[in-house]
Amino acid sequence: MTDLLIDIENVSKKYTGADRYSLKSVNLKIYEGEKFGFFGPNGAGKTTLISILCQILPFNEGKVTYYLGSKPIEFHSIRQKIGFVPQDLALYEDLTARQNISYFGAMYNMKPNEVRKRSVELFELLGLSAVADRKVRTFSGGMKRRLNLIAGLIHEPAVVFLDEPTVGVDIQSRNAMLSFLKEINGKGTSLIYTSHHLDEAERICDRVAIIDHGDIIASGSIPQLLGENDVEDLTGLLIKLTGKEFRDNV
Amino acid sequence: MYKFWESIKKEYYLLVNDKTGLTLMFIMPLLLVLIVTVIQDSAFRMVNDNMISMLVANHDKGDKGEELEKMLGSSGMFGITNGTWAPEELNELVRNGEALTGLYIPESFSDELSTNTEQLSNLILANMGLGESDGNSLSGPGSVIFFNDAALQENYVLSITNVIRTHLSVIEVRQMLGTMYNQLGVEEIPEEVETAMLSGGIQIQRYSSAETLPTPNSTQHNVPAWTVFAMFFMVISLGTNLVLEKAGGSFLRLKAMPSSIAIVMLSKQVVYVLVGVLQVSFIFGIAWLVFPWLGLPRLTLAESNVTGLLLVVLMSSFSAVSYSLMLGAIARTQEQSNGFGAISVIIFAAIGGIWVPSFVMPEFLRLLSQLSPLHWCLESFYVLFLRGGDWAGLAKPLYILLIFSLICQFISYVKLRRDQLI
Numbered sequence: 001m002t003d004l005l006i007d008i009e010n011v012s013k014k015y016t017g018a019d020r021y022s023l024k025s026v027n028l029k030i031y032e033g034e035k036f037g038f039f040g041p042n043g044a045g046k047t048t049l050i051s052i053l054c055q056i057l058p059f060n061e062g063k064v065t066y067y068l069g070s071k072p073i074e075f076h077s078i079r080q081k082i083g084f085v086p087q088d089l090a091l092y093e094d095l096t097a098r099q100n101i102s103y104f105g106a107m108y109n110m111k112p113n114e115v116r117k118r119s120v121e122l123f124e125l126l127g128l129s130a131v132a133d134r135k136v137r138t139f140s141g142g143m144k145r146r147l148n149l150i151a152g153l154i155h156e157p158a159v160v161f162l163d164e165p166t167v168g169v170d171i172q173s174r175n176a177m178l179s180f181l182k183e184i185n186g187k188g189t190s191l192i193y194t195s196h197h198l199d200e201a202e203r204i205c206d207r208v209a210i211i212d213h214g215d216i217i218a219s220g221s222i223p224q225l226l227g228e229n230d231v232e233d234l235t236g237l238l239i240k241l242t243g244k245e246f247r248d249n250v
Numbered sequence: 251m252y253k254f255w256e257s258i259k260k261e262y263y264l265l266v267n268d269k270t271g272l273t274l275m276f277i278m279p280l281l282l283v284l285i286v287t288v289i290q291d292s293a294f295r296m297v298n299d300n301m302i303s304m305l306v307a308n309h310d311k312g313d314k315g316e317e318l319e320k321m322l323g324s325s326g327m328f329g330i331t332n333g334t335w336a337p338e339e340l341n342e343l344v345r346n347g348e349a350l351t352g353l354y355i356p357e358s359f360s361d362e363l364s365t366n367t368e369q370l371s372n373l374i375l376a377n378m379g380l381g382e383s384d385g386n387s388l389s390g391p392g393s394v395i396f397f398n399d400a401a402l403q404e405n406y407v408l409s410i411t412n413v414i415r416t417h418l419s420v421i422e423v424r425q426m427l428g429t430m431y432n433q434l435g436v437e438e439i440p441e442e443v444e445t446a447m448l449s450g451g452i453q454i455q456r457y458s459s460a461e462t463l464p465t466p467n468s469t470q471h472n473v474p475a476w477t478v479f480a481m482f483f484m485v486i487s488l489g490t491n492l493v494l495e496k497a498g499g500s501f502l503r504l505k506a507m508p509s510s511i512a513i514v515m516l517s518k519q520v521v522y523v524l525v526g527v528l529q530v531s532f533i534f535g536i537a538w539l540v541f542p543w544l545g546l547p548r549l550t551l552a553e554s555n556v557t558g559l560l561l562v563v564l565m566s567s568f569s570a571v572s573y574s575l576m577l578g579a580i581a582r583t584q585e586q587s588n589g590f591g592a593i594s595v596i597i598f599a600a601i602g603g604i605w606v607p608s609f610v611m612p613e614f615l616r617l618l619s620q621l622s623p624l625h626w627c628l629e630s631f632y633v634l635f636l637r638g639g640d641w642a643g644l645a646k647p648l649y650i651l652l653i654f655s656l657i658c659q660f661i662s663y664v665k666l667r668r669d670q671l672i
Contacts (some may be wrong), residue, residue, distance in 0.1 A: 055505070089498065092498070093508075095264065
């Protein structure tokens, strides 16, 4: 195991007006260079936890510490080190792909020539070079997802949070995205990932945490968790740990 | 500063790609200004330049009816057409729109006038001890019959009948004096008396508040009014812009970035305030350059207070931006923002005096109009264009607009904060 990246200590979150906690005293350690996955049914608390780790949401109790090279990162520097690929396509549909990336790059304090250079590279890697000057509105779902990924990675973050990054995309786009993620992980970028595609998770993740009702009910490497629970795959593990009832979030 | 500049660039690209929004903000108000000004200008000219059509049926056997007719004709207010219509026919003609007014002078008009003035002068002379009363009571002055189109407003009709009454009074007084002079043995009224009588009344010295300023006309009202309306219609574009950023997740992405939502909000405001300034420049420019070519009055700008004009334009634009942001922050969907935005601006325009000047509204609507930001924008333009543009006059509307804008900004902030977007 390498250096500690994120230390989550007793983090609890209760939304204003809610009658129960969305996260209950969550404790977890994530290490540099890891490909870590959060899984669980709808409403389990995965997106809430990722939002807290990205500093989008405040939390009520506990502590989250970020490290880089075993040194804690100053609070105000954290956002520069993280990348966020949200579940929603948080893009400006009336701007071109290049204009979107230029804007997000600038918001990450990148200089125009840095953004230009990096975006050319990423457009090429994710197959968007030919359409970089087209409005996002004209893109297919897969193209938008790939651009969404580029927007979160433009500034070469130390860690990337991916909230269902491949939802609704075709097999080619998904394959390209996963290969790309593996590639950047190989270069040292940590990945923190959530998805309902458990087969995909098995391909990507080194370690996973299963969340249900705001609790982490299991965590560890995939082979370790499968062995401990005597199941063959992540689907079986999830069903065994969280049950078969529908979670319709009503 | 770099992030701010990039945010402004982003807003600019979003704006120029929003063709519907641009049409609503620039083309629609221009069409409105043109159409409404042309319509109101015709009405304005009809009232000010055209004479009031009048059918006169003079059946008088004496000369007083003709005298009245001549006086009405020479007043320059009436376009007279003569005929021998009976009262019913005259009524029918006016009702059918042949003329706006009709005047029936009966056969006995001169006789009745003479009899009445003779009786009256006898009475006056007897009271003064210069003659004897014949003991008869006054027979009454007789009458003429006036008809008017039902479409004419009551105060307008009253003005016309007052003009007729004034001319009748002149005839009556002259007749009575003539009779009195006759009874005193003087054959004719001395010329100097008649001249003094006709022109020696108390003069009305008229001063208009717009005497040294541009003359109020349809352009001076409509151009600022519809420009203000157009500024507030940016609610469609800016409201949608904000709703899409909230709903699309861009705000969340920005929250995860080492940036501030304040930069995003500020850049939106800067771009849209400039849009407001452009709207004013565009519409005022057309009204100044093109209107005279279309036969419409040229817009006259308040050259005396250029700083005031700039401040009014900026403050009006800032109010429109603040209101649009507030609606964008409150609305959950584009439909909510567009629907409520458009309807609320139309209501604000209606009560704010954009369509009908607020001084002609009933009392309660006049009070209500003070709640409309469009009313205060328009008021500040009126101060500039029709009331000399002094700072004392501008202070009140500008303060109110500033308070309105700050309230809107505060509500936007609270709402975005409650939604944990900032």
